Amino acid sequence: MSLRWTLADSWTITLRALSHWARQPGLVIMGLTFPLLLLVMFAYIFGGGMTVPGGGDYREFLVPGLFAVTMFFGLEATMTSVNADAARGVTERFRSMPMAPSAVVAGRSAADMLFSLVSLAVLIGAGLLVGWQWNEGLGNALHAFALLLLLRFAFIWVGIYLGLVVKGQESIAMVQVLVWPFAALSSTFTSTEHMPDWLGTVADWNPLSATLNATRELFGNPGFGGDSWIAQHGELMAVVWPLLIVAIFFPLSVRAYRALGR
């Protein structure tokens, strides 16, 4: 299959996702408002009781956390759409057609990245409204946004893998529940220093915490760094973790896709 057709087919699949959004504006608005609800919830409801180690404004601490968790929760969208196609036989049709096999996944990734970009833009706007800002210049801020999108890209592969192997609505719902403790067990909403030592260590090693350490530093927001090795190497780990996730879940996804023909 030539590269030209691979790109053309991927674009057709991306357009399909865009048409879905046009047909279901309600879902799109829900998807974009959900992080805003989290922002309101944590900034105004729980925020009063939160302290940032070493001082600093909780909202400045919180907004990068919401950036990262929104990127992470994106894996649900990827998983559900991959799973729906497999369950309805659409994947079978794609596989029976003379199209580029990789285009289904590539087109899906492009659409998901596009949605995450919009989602991130909305959240940046809302963050600026509640008093968040980047303090270390636009270059560092852009670097931080790139790290966030890298995290989203890594979780696309987790979503694709889960979408292919998870069967049934109950299992989907299970994953949708389990993402919460995973997200909470990081420095997303509160500093890991408030956690018991062993739990704090686990939370520090959460890939979300690595990206958060790096982005908070790049934005000049409070709450980054620490005494442990992992806390001091945020920028390194914010690249290593996503690459590691891709290195694990990309081959797993390819294997799960091939297993459809077994």
Next chain:
Amino acid sequence: MVSVQRTETAGDLAVHAAGLRKRFGDTEALAGVDLAVPKGGVCGLLGPNGAGKTTTVRILTTLLRFDAGRATVAGADVRREPALVRARMGLVGQSTAVDEVLSGRQNLTMFGRLYHLDRRSATRRAGELLDQFALADAGNKPVREYSGGMRRRLDLAASLILAPPVLFLDEPTTGLDPRGRNEVWQSIRGLVAAGTTVLLTTQYLEEADQLADQISVIDRGRVIADGSPGELKSRLGGDHIDVVVSDPGLLGATAEIVARVASAGVERDDDSRLVSAPVREPMAALSEVVRALGDADIPAEDIALRRPTLDEVFLHLTGAGRREAEEVAA
């Protein structure tokens, strides 16, 4: 087993399979399937659940790897030229494989683009297919608002974007109401009239009888019989005589009379007070039975000659009928 294609070579065949084998773990799904479907025909792959019908179709449409054997579809080798096979055939699988959120038109245009038509051709082809399958009015509605029959027709349309010479239909009417089924049958007949070769799987004998001009009966991963519906029916011993009596107490005596003219085992159904048996010379048998029943003073409610149904052929071939007949004889 004798194949129906005695005079034709593989080059004239739309679908050819020889010795297809497939294992899933410990289960042998296909134990050497042979198929030969001539161009322009409709081949019905008939069999009970789990017989290997879907496995066969999934192998022929490149969706499933196979362990042994050879297969070609429209002249392309399934193992070595899967891309060519995909370009030359259409598949309508068991579950409706269209996007529920998009409209019928959007679906067909998208699939057209994925079949590498340019934008204008894809749009035009989508319009043609919507017209052809009587979906033009619903063309811009989302598919989730379609009826079962409409979805199935859209599914068919999506498989026909390149007008492929060979079309695979895996249980095309399962789950449809009679009206939806008729709509789909009508569409299939139209395609066949236009020259498409169709290979369809079905559990419904009526469907095979209605659509297929060649039937391969498949059971436990093997083709156990093939031929035209007529050939298969005559293989069961030609005409049957059916006698229905009003008094269940007379069934035994009636069965004895029918047994005198029967060419094979007599079947007796107490619930419908029916005695039935295949006969060699139908007219002579009929008059003999009428005379003997009169002599024995047995009033018959109904006496009839009929061709066996495909149901009987099927049950006979798959063994279930044989066991039942043995029970009656014993």
